[in-house]
Amino acid sequence: MDSNAASASSLQNTSPPLNPAEVTNLQAAFAYQSELLKSYQEQLTKLQLVNEHLMHYIRSLPPPMPPTVSFALPNKFDGTAEQCKGFIRQVMLYLDHQGDKFDSEADRAINWASAVWDSDSQLKSSVDYFLQQIREVFQYPAGGRDISTQLINITQGNRTAAEYAVEFRTLAAQSGWNEIALKAIFYNSLNAELQTELACRREDSSFSELVTIAIRIDNLMRQTLKRKINKVSPRNSSVTASSATHSQDEPMQLNVSLITEEERARRRENHLCFY
Structure with missing residues (x-):
């Protein structure tokens, strides 16, 4: 027998014999661990499926809505032509930014309408039609004059030019007139002094530029006039004070030289000087 065979034989002889019960326990432990790993694998698979479902749901969601600006309700319409356009603008802004508050155009947003509400069903179904009816009834030119007539007059x-420009621009925006016409009307409607200052500047300017230049020159002219008044005022006050003092002193000087009637008669008889 060679040396390797002798070593194996000696190992077999020295190793303790295996206990069948221990072998059974080891087999059971391995089987339990195998089942446990299998359960973990199933749970992991389920978690992966749930995660994929959630990711798909998140991707399908609409983009988040930006925060809405809170708008106050439009002011009550008083039925005057001057307030009509502003009221309609307020209503449109409110509906544009608070539209999610209304299920449809037929909701209570316009249930405050006049008596025609019940007679004209289209008022309840279309905001555009409703606003058109308001314009036809209430939005007539102020004072019975159209925009062009107001702009000319x-x-x-x-x-100040700044205050005037606000009214002029408001009418100009509604007139539909071109730049050349607006420049001519605006220039001719200014005060004569301001027209003189603008005479050499209006040809190459746009309407907007002409308005801006007019405001700047008008402000400068008013500031210059104010400075002149402030410089002249102290002189006038000193002259006035001096005149007042002089006028108050004069009666006192005259009173000193006054003489009685008896003294005047005595001097006349004696041919003496009166003063």
Whole structure:
């Protein structure tokens, strides 16, 4: 027998014999661990499926809505032509930014309408139609004049150019007139002094530029006039004070030289001087 065979034989002789019960326990432990790993694998698979479902759901969601700006309700319409356009603008802004508050155009957003609400069913189904009816009834030109007539007749008067430009621009935006016409009307409606200052500047300017230049020059002219008044005022006050003092002193000087009637008669008889 060679040396390797002798070593194996000696090992077999020295190893303790295996206990059948221990072998059974080891087999059971391995089987339990195998089942446990299998259960973990099933749970992991389920978690992966749930995660995929959640990711798919998240991707299918619409983009988040931006935060809405809170708008106050429009002011009550008083039925005047001057307030009509502003009221309609307020209503449109409110509906544009608070539309999610209304299920449809037939909701209570316009249930405050006039008596025609019950007679014209289209008022309940279309905001555009409803606003058109309001314009036809209430939005007539102020004072019975159309925009073009108002634009031709207004003048700067005693207002600053900045104040006047607000009214002029408001009418100009509604007139539909072109730049050349607006420039001519605006220039001719200004005060004569301001027209003189603008005479050499209006040809190459747009309407907007002309308005801006007019406001700047008008402000400068008013500031210059104010400075001149402030410089002249102290002189006038000193002259006035001096005149007042002089006028108050004069009666006192005259009173000193006054003489009685008896003294006047005595001097006349004696041919003496009266003063």
